[in-house]
Each structure stands twice: as C-alpha cells, then as structure tokens.
Amino acid sequence: MRTKANSELIGFVFLGACFLLFSFHKEIKLSESFFSDSLLTFNVIFISILLEALPFVLLGVMIAGMIQIFVSEEQISRLIPRNKFLAIIMSCLIGALFPACECGIVPIVRRLVGKGMPLFAGVGFLLTGPLINPIVIFSTYMAFGEDLKMALLRMGIGLVIAIVITAFISVLFKKNQLKLSKDSFHTEAQIHVKQPLVIRLRSMVEHGIDEFFDMGKFLIIGAFLAAFVQTFISTRSILDLGDGLIGSTIVMMGLAYLLSLCSEADAFIAASFEHLFSKTSLLGFLIYGPMLDLKNTMMLMSVFKLRFVIILTILITGTVLAVLLLIHPLI
Structure with a gap:
C-alpha cells in the first residue's frame, strides 16, 4: 500500500514539475549555458508529446474503469462470436469505431482481456482502434490535400494487416498473456454488481485514477525516450539510410516508431515526405506507427x-512490411 502511495506521489510531483517548467520557463532566470538549445527543444517536445497523449489516455482509463465496474464477464462472452474467424473480423471492425490513440487503447484492452475477451480479439481491437477510426481517416484525407485514395489505402490495407496479425495471435497464444491474473479483474467486479449506482460510479472513477497512474509512468518514460530521439538524433540521417523500396519503407516504419506521433496527427508529418518517398513507404509510416511506437511499447x-x-x-513489423511490398505494384 505504501509503495503504491509513493508511486502516486512521485507521479504527481514529476507531472507537476514538468508543467511548471513548461509554463514558466521564460520567468525562470537561468543563464543560457544552463539550458542549451537542445535541452530546451527536448523540453518542448517532451511536454508536447505528453499533452498530446494525456487526453486520450484519460479517456481510455475512464472507459477501462467503466468496463471494470459495469461490464460483466457474461456480457463480454456474448459479445464475441463463437466462430473464431468471425470473432477476428468483428474485433477489428469494432476497434475501428473507437476514436482512441495507441496510448488510450492499451488500458481499454487490458480491461477487456481481463474480463474474459479472448486475447486475439483484444489484439484486433488494439491494432485497429488507433489506425482506422473516423478521426484518423479524416485527418489523412485532409493532410494529403483531400486525396481520398491515401485515406482509403490506409484504412483498407491497415484493416487487412490487423486481421492477419490477429489470426496469427489466435494460433500462437491460447492463454491469457496479462501480467495480472484474470481473478484480480473478476473478484472486484462481482463485488460491485449489486451496489447502488452512486457507489459504482465512484468506484469507476477510482479505477480510472488507479489505471491512469499505472499507465502514466510508462507513458512518461516512452515520451522521454521519443523526445530524446527527436532532439538528439538527426531525422535527415535516418532518412538517408533509405535506399530503394525495401530500405525506404523500413526507414519510414522506423521513423514512425521513434517519433511516436499521435495517430490523429501523423498524416500531416507523412505528407511532408511525399516528395521524397513512394506511397508504399508513406503507408508504412501511416500504418506501422499507430500499431506500434516507442511510447506504446512501454505501455504494452x-x-x-x-x-x-x-x-x-x-x-506487426514483419506483416506490415511483407503486405506493403506484396501489394506495391497495385498502389
């Protein structure tokens, strides 16, 4: 209990310090030698990543809290079709309806799998939620000069890749892969079933807060690493590694992983490389990043x-690369 309280206190202090430094850095009278340009750039990028991701994480943890208190194991089991193929398709399609980024989707998937959703269905939800939801598709359409083709390619190819990966997971993993046991999710939910609505709402908020601090420290670590990469590693040097279709696609996938951009905004960055790379390489950036990046790897x-x-x-890495190279002549 004391360890948990200490972790929460450290989280509050760290977030508060970052906020104060970002808000009042102009008023803090320090010599130029204390804060180099690189360090100031790092500070701005780090805070911007956090500010960009935190609203989606907050939304995700509150949905996770709602699932924990109000959704029973029986409801989850009724939601998933018994036919495995239909379950794979359905999990990917339902994920597309949630306007969550790759950070916000992680706590939701943890609760769903913990409540009895098959692991492969959770993975389908995890992959498609940040990739092909309506907000992401619209932002892609706008970023590429109202080019509907890029938006549809991102949605269609992304969905196919997610289905393939989900199918692999359904074959490779038969057991729950959560660090917490399923019992830890079940027991508390059963306690709240017959309690008054006000008590259950309070419990939902408490679960959301616990989830936020549980996820938040890993988001901070991921944002720190992503900001470090963006500040101290030249993007130009990364792009220079790309030679040919395979090399350029791998480079753009790697760039998406390292930059850790929110999926609602990454299309505008991808569009800035349109004159340098093929559509296949750009799709590697647009599809791989929402499925896997540096900060959400830490959370996973x-x-x-x-x-x-x-x-x-x-x-994810192998399937995205293989599918894009396979269909390149058709793009």
Whole structure:
C-alpha cells in the first residue's frame, strides 16, 4: 500500500514539475549555458508529446474503469462470436469505431482481456482502434490535400494487416498473456454488481485514477525516450539510410516508431515526405506507427508478458512490411 502511495506521489510531483517548467520557463532566470538549445527543444517536445497523449489516455482509463465496474464477464462472452474467424473480423471492425490513440487503447484492452475477451480479439481491437477510426481517416484525407485514395489505402490495407496479425495471435497464444491474473479483474467486479449506482460510479472513477497512474509512468518514460530521439538524433540521417523500396519503407516504419506521433496527427508529418518517398513507404509510416511506437511499447510491456510483446512486435513489423511490398505494384 505504501509503495503504491509513493508511486502516486512521485507521479504527481514529476507531472507537476514538468508543467511548471513548461509554463514558466521564460520567468525562470537561468543563464543560457544552463539550458542549451537542445535541452530546451527536448523540453518542448517532451511536454508536447505528453499533452498530446494525456487526453486520450484519460479517456481510455475512464472507459477501462467503466468496463471494470459495469461490464460483466457474461456480457463480454456474448459479445464475441463463437466462430473464431468471425470473432477476428468483428474485433477489428469494432476497434475501428473507437476514436482512441495507441496510448488510450492499451488500458481499454487490458480491461477487456481481463474480463474474459479472448486475447486475439483484444489484439484486433488494439491494432485497429488507433489506425482506422473516423478521426484518423479524416485527418489523412485532409493532410494529403483531400486525396481520398491515401485515406482509403490506409484504412483498407491497415484493416487487412490487423486481421492477419490477429489470426496469427489466435494460433500462437491460447492463454491469457496479462501480467495480472484474470481473478484480480473478476473478484472486484462481482463485488460491485449489486451496489447502488452512486457507489459504482465512484468506484469507476477510482479505477480510472488507479489505471491512469499505472499507465502514466510508462507513458512518461516512452515520451522521454521519443523526445530524446527527436532532439538528439538527426531525422535527415535516418532518412538517408533509405535506399530503394525495401530500405525506404523500413526507414519510414522506423521513423514512425521513434517519433511516436499521435495517430490523429501523423498524416500531416507523412505528407511532408511525399516528395521524397513512394506511397508504399508513406503507408508504412501511416500504418506501422499507430500499431506500434516507442511510447506504446512501454505501455504494452507494463500490461502484457515480455515474451508476448516481443512476438507481437515481430509480427506487426514483419506483416506490415511483407503486405506493403506484396501489394506495391497495385498502389
């Protein structure tokens, strides 16, 4: 209990310090040698990543809290079709309806899987939620000069890749891969079933707060690493590594992973490279980033067992690259 309280206190202090530094850095009288331009740039990028991601994480943890208190295991089991193929398709399509980024979707998936949703269905939800929801598709359409083709390619190819990865997961993993046991999700939900609505709403908020601090520290670590990469590693040097179709696609996928952009905004960055790379390479950036990036890898490692995260990373990377190279002549 004391450890948890200490973790929450550290989280509050860290977030508060970052906010104060960002808000009042002009008023803080320090010599120029204390804060180099690079350090100031790092500070701005780090805070901007946090500010961009936090609203979606907050939305995600509150939905997760609602699932924990108001959704029973029986309701989850009725939601998923018994036919595995239909379950794979349905999980990917339902995920597309949620306007969540890759950070906000992680706590939701943890609760769903913990409440009894099959792991592969949770993965389908995880992959498509940040990638092909309506907000992301519209932003892609606008970013590429109202080019509907890029938006449809991102949605269609992304959905196919998500279905393929989900199918692989359904074959490779038969057991729950959460770090927490399913019992820890079930017991508390059963306690709240017959309680008054006000008590259940309070419990939902409490669960959301606990989830936020549980996820938040890994979001901070991921944002820190992403800001470090963006500040101290030249984007130009990364882009220079791309030579040919395969090389340029791998480079754009790697760039998407390192930049850790929110999926609602990444299309505008991708569009700025339109004169340098083929559409296949740009799609690598647009599809891979929402499925897997630096900050959400940290969050996945906090939720799932390490072996599962490693295999999922390999599957996502290999499938995205293979599918894009396969259909390149058609793009």
